[in-house]
Amino acid sequence: MNADELQQLDQNLNWHPCAQMKDYETFKPLIIKSAYGSYIELANGKKIIDAISSWWCKSLGHNHPLLKEALFKQIEKFEHVLFAHTTHDTIVQLAQKLTALSLNLNKVFYAGDGSSAVEIALKMSLHTRTLKSQKHRQRFIALKNGYHGETMGALSVSDLALYKQPYAEMLFTPIFIEAAYVDNLDSPLWNDANAHWLKTERILEQYADSTTAIIVEPIIQGAAGMRIYSADFLARLASWAKYHDIHIIADEIMTGIGRTGKMLACEYANVEADFVCLSKGLTSGWLPFSVVLTSDAIYQLFYDDYDRGKAFLHSHTYSGNALGASLALATLTIIEKDNFCVRARELQTILYAHMKEIADKTHLLHNVRAIGAIVAADFVWGHNEKYNRLLAQQAARIGILIRPIGSTLYWLPPLNISLQTLTDLKGLTLQALLQVTP
Amino acid sequence: MNADELQQLDQNLNWHPCAQMKDYETFKPLIIKSAYGSYIELANGKKIIDAISSWWCKSLGHNHPLLKEALFKQIEKFEHVLFAHTTHDTIVQLAQKLTALSLNLNKVFYAGDGSSAVEIALKMSLHTRTLKSQKHRQRFIALKNGYHGETMGALSVSDLALYKQPYAEMLFTPIFIEAAYVDNLDSPLWNDANAHWLKTERILEQYADSTTAIIVEPIIQGAAGMRIYSADFLARLASWAKYHDIHIIADEIMTGIGRTGKMLACEYANVEADFVCLSKGLTSGWLPFSVVLTSDAIYQLFYDDYDRGKAFLHSHTYSGNALGASLALATLTIIEKDNFCVRARELQTILYAHMKEIADKTHLLHNVRAIGAIVAADFVWGHNEKYNRLLAQQAARIGILIRPIGSTLYWLPPLNISLQTLTDLKGLTLQALLQVTP
Structure with missing residues (x-):
């Protein structure tokens, strides 16, 4: 099955969770080929950082x-x-x-x-x-x-x-x-x-x-x-x-x-x-x-x-x-x-610094907060659902999986994510934010 | 961990589903070592026929x-x-x-x-x-x-x-x-x-x-x-x-x-x-x-x-x-x-005949009924919960996993169970029924 066929069949047959399925018309679902560590690899070869641990569950990443x-x-x-x-x-x-x-x-x-x-x-x-x-x-x-x-x-x-x-x-x-x-x-x-x-x-x-x-x-x-x-x-x-x-x-x-x-x-x-x-x-x-x-x-x-x-x-x-x-x-x-509780507290500092840097550079985010391996910040314009979806789509295109909730942007990555991947995550999030405007 | 330790720890720490845990005092939980096809093998080497497909789910048996x-x-x-x-x-x-x-x-x-x-x-x-x-x-x-x-x-x-x-x-x-x-x-x-x-x-x-x-x-x-x-x-x-x-x-x-x-x-x-x-x-x-x-x-x-x-x-x-x-x-x-729908209809005849034979021999069961790979019969004395538990325990001891519901004894085996295993199931069920009286 090629990608078009797969996406078409998916659209015809599958009802995805927590979704308005009409959105899938304009932004086709990502086709997953494989996943390892903090990365999801798509059928087109693109690698995406799973910045939300696939709905907060992949604490040790994929395919450990x-x-x-x-x-x-x-x-x-x-x-x-x-x-x-x-x-x-x-x-x-x-x-x-x-x-x-x-x-x-x-x-x-x-x-x-x-x-x-x-x-x-x-x-x-x-x-x-x-x-x-x-x-x-x-x-x-x-x-x-x-x-x-x-x-x-x-x-x-x-x-x-x-x-x-x-x-x-x-x-x-x-x-x-x-x-x-x-x-x-x-x-x-x-x-x-x-x-x-x-x-x-x-x-x-x-x-x-x-x-x-x-x-x-x-x-x-x-x-x-x-x-x-x-x-x-x-x-x-x-x-x-x-x-x-x-x-x-x-x-x-x-x-x-x-x-x-x-x-x-x-x-x-x-x-x-x-x-x-x-x-x-x-x-x-x-x-x-x-x-x-x-x-x-x-x-x-x-x-x-x-x-x-x-x-x-x-x-x-x-x-x-x-x-x-x-x-x-x-x-x-x-x-x-491997002391992942300690690691989560270290991540708290790193994640906070990264998100704060984005907030300071863009002036699009405020209320940066972190606890353990969770960091969040709020959009200065509050809740704009359409923007949230466009941002998530643009982020996926350039290589990160994020899903803003209400007025909030957050990362909740695997606990074993590398420093380099976090730096990449920061850069790509910044890029996506600047590419989409509400 | 030896069997006694394992059972003791289980009793101390685990709360099992749909159970009065006090029953576990007198009848210790079976320790599962492995499972394949229609059989569960216990730590003591005993093989048990899974006559209810582990709560009706193992349609193709264990470890296919x-x-x-x-x-x-x-x-x-x-x-x-x-x-x-x-x-x-x-x-x-x-x-x-x-x-x-x-x-x-x-x-x-x-x-x-x-x-x-x-x-x-x-x-x-x-x-x-x-x-x-x-x-x-x-x-x-x-x-x-x-x-x-x-x-x-x-x-x-x-x-x-x-x-x-x-x-x-x-x-x-x-x-x-x-x-x-x-x-x-x-x-x-x-x-x-x-x-x-x-x-x-x-x-x-x-x-x-x-x-x-x-x-x-x-x-x-x-x-x-x-x-x-x-x-x-x-x-x-x-x-x-x-x-x-x-x-x-x-x-x-x-x-x-x-x-x-x-x-x-x-x-x-x-x-x-x-x-x-x-x-x-x-x-x-x-x-x-x-x-x-x-x-x-x-x-x-x-x-x-x-x-x-x-x-x-x-x-x-x-x-x-x-x-x-x-x-x-x-x-x-x-x-x-492998046409398991057809097989289930064949099993209907076999399971019915087996259960009917037990009912006829023991006069302890009536209302034998079957559809597909499900057969059931009712105890002539109606619902006796204590008997049900004793029967399930005796059955486990001699080699079958059954769990009567209310006034009903039933089998719901894997669809790929063999004829020989069904014959054994019949014999062991008959034996258990004759060994326990309400």
């Missing part, structure tokens, strides 16, 4: 040889056996690593993707209220501008109107509160959000007895446009929740496993959540795999004789999938062994 | 060499690149095969697992009502005893109280109608459900103007206990829906890709649904991958200039995952080339 090796080794044993009443070496070793990430989260439940992990955490939290005779606690609290996925439960606790509106009849309604956003980590608010917190607490008080859980993207909200908020705010929120016997669900799907310079972003606030959802970077983005970490205290509520009807009867065909588990185990091993 | 080859070939190119504004050979070839399964379902949307496919179909259907200025159509209709998954949307349209009760506050409420169940495919009701239909139609009439979609597991309801219902009922239901501009969502997650002896179970009723959800057998159960097939008519409703705000903005990190796509493409190729 050690991940490939781990996967092949697992396939030689088996690829997938149902995880009901079975176990295996890989999944137990993975559980050991995952439960070592925190002090108290020592139980692992396995799912398929980020959304399903969020749904499981929501369900587990709510289920405990039946088990503890606290049926008055049925409410969820979430952060304004938060995003947790696209299935009905995950979408209900998300606050992006554009994504929710047509499905309102199917969604439940949480309470949304506003985080204390910071310009960057040097902001005084980062360590002291007292004033904002006092306002928030007054709102929260009325829900103290009726809430089961508060769900947050800790420290940084991805789909909202890489908005960073005060670590002190998160710490106070978690402390308030603990005092009122309300669970914290930490959606670390984007932030987890080194991305922010910590294994879990919650560490910035010294918060240990009751549920932590991980996916994306967990397998370095090879295939769908997710986990929910929780505590023995939660687990024990469900633990009893079968007849007592307390079991968490959530079935998932691919729970504990051995291929995903082998990739997650290898990813965690590499992230730890 | 051609699937492995296809996966390796894909990995040599790339494993995963985001599917927003990209395409590739594998996904286009897969789309060609998937859209060839029916006359009008010529668009493919990709997701991660069965639940997320169902959620996408529900969302797409509801979204069309905004797009067509039919906001009065917000209701879903589903079948009593139906099962569609565990995320909030999928769970809402499921009718298994045990799975829903603790989460009632988060769920929306569809209308449930009863299918016309048949004892087997020879039942007159299979081809003529007129009387039952007339009753159903009277109930449905009041919802004709307020409903967006009817979701069904076509022909056979899996989690309900492999309950088969009239093809004529499904045909009449679909025809009524079409007349009233209501969508049919066919959840073919268990039934699709040859399992019932047709590529789609809907074919038994000559029904072409508006949405078809496929997963499980689609990749022969290697890893999470699912699709929603829909029509150009649906697709066109969303197709317009971006500014018109009509896009289906459902994003899924792993949409179009190249590893899953390579496995699905290879599975479809093998299923078609």
